[in-house]
Amino acid sequence: MSAAWRWRLVGLGVLVGAVLLAALVAWFLHTHERVERQLPLPPQGEAAVNPLYALRQTLRADGVEAQTRQALQPESFAGAPGDTVLLYGDPSAIAIRDVNAVLAWVARGGHLLVRTPPPGLDGDDVPPPLLRRLGIGGELRPTRCETLRVDGEESHVEFCRGRRFELDEAARVRLRWGDEEHGYAWARLAHGRGSVDVAADFDFLDNEALDEVPHQALARQLLAPNYGRGQVHLVHAPRAVSLWRELLRRGWPVWLPLALALAAWLWRRGQRFGPWLPSPAADRRSLLEHVRASGELLYRYGQAPALHAAARQAFLARLQRRDPAAAALAGDARIAAIAQRLELPHMTVRDALTAPEPRDRHAFFARVRTLIQMRNRL
Missing domain, CATH: 3.40.50 (Rossmann fold)
Incomplete structure (x- = not known):
């Protein structure tokens, strides 16, 4: 294609585009009407x-x-x-x-x-x-x-x-x-x-x-x-303009993006729902729990006589402070004095002061419980 025909086609395209544009403008002006509207603005x-x-x-x-x-x-x-x-x-x-x-x-x-x-x-x-x-x-x-x-x-x-x-x-x-x-x-x-x-x-x-x-x-x-x-x-008295109301009504282009950014930062830095690893066990400092654990360990390894001896010694130590005369006695005389003071049967006091068999679980717990009750009554 020669250069002359090329320029003729370009000119024809420009002419067709101009006609279409003029037709579009004429259609718009024919189908639309200019209308003025008054919008009341807030007082300033x-x-x-x-x-x-x-x-x-x-x-x-x-x-x-x-x-x-x-x-x-x-x-x-x-x-x-x-x-x-x-x-x-x-x-x-x-x-x-x-x-x-x-x-x-x-x-x-x-x-x-x-x-x-x-x-x-x-x-x-x-x-x-x-x-x-x-x-x-x-x-x-x-x-x-x-x-x-x-x-x-x-x-x-x-x-x-x-x-x-x-x-x-x-x-x-x-x-x-x-x-x-x-x-x-x-x-x-x-x-x-x-x-x-x-x-x-x-x-x-x-x-x-x-x-x-x-x-x-x-x-x-x-x-x-x-x-x-x-x-x-x-x-007239001055009509105060609320600062927070004005910020809410006029300042939203500033505070809304800032609020979204703050929410995203809090979500990024916040704690997850459901941790990746279990929380470490907290340290326990209860003295009673340590004493109970020590007693269970000693009992498990056959040290029931030692535990009974400790409870018996605690009772006798308080008896020495509260009733030295009864503590100075020995044998059946001391058992009788203790039974009379505590208003307990003679056989109960005798059994409590006597060490149980190492494997007799029920006798061990019954005698230790009795020694604690006897100690509390002094």
Whole structure:
């Protein structure tokens, strides 16, 4: 084949490949459609630790000056009676001097939003001093949901995790939500020239919940008294981020291989199930076992008279210490004295003190046993 034909075939192959590729692209574009999807990402930065971050940004977008902080700091708004303060945390943690300062500021025209203490393990149902000063009396009631309906939206339930409260007769109530039987979930109370909103919970103001229209409408109603007149102070306690939770959720590309490597090393270095060689016998140091083994060895090699003599000598040695008069006797007189002292038959004592026949196994064990009993009775 000449070089010209070779180049013609190469060109034809390239042309066929280009046509196939164009056909494949045309088929893909005809059968597939580009679709955009929005995936919510977990909160980062300040939004991860500030539950009121979305509320602050929403207020700023609406032209309302808002700021968030972790401490109450009454001196920052004491000279601004047109401001609004939202106390997101537990009001039981407020010091008495701060309670007096906040109520004096409300009396000059401020607007305070506060919640009831969350259910805890301490079982304390008494309202904190701040709420008692506003006319919240009796005891805090158990949690109970309230239905919230907004035109054009699905029905919601609110205040399901917060404790309800009772109102005293002296409370200057402007608006309320609930009833006397089950307690109130929200109330707007007048205090001097200002007002205080007391709610069972502020969970509808969280970053995740404020995305829903009913929660936005409810938040707007609670902020209504001084809305647009002054600054909004959003006071929240810092939300701690668990280090172990973050490591478990984000650090698995590091700790999972390390955990597998550690498991492999432990398996490699661990003890086998079923050893290759039997374990060596442990040393035995029991003195009683050594004495018993020595006695069995002596008896096996015909030394029964020596063992009996040793037991007899041990008995006579104790008799010498406990009853020298009986030990000084000899023959039948000593046997009679021993039998009388130990309250044993005369023949039993005689047999015990007499050496048995070397091959009489039963007589040997009976006489040694009797000598031990006689020795123990002294």
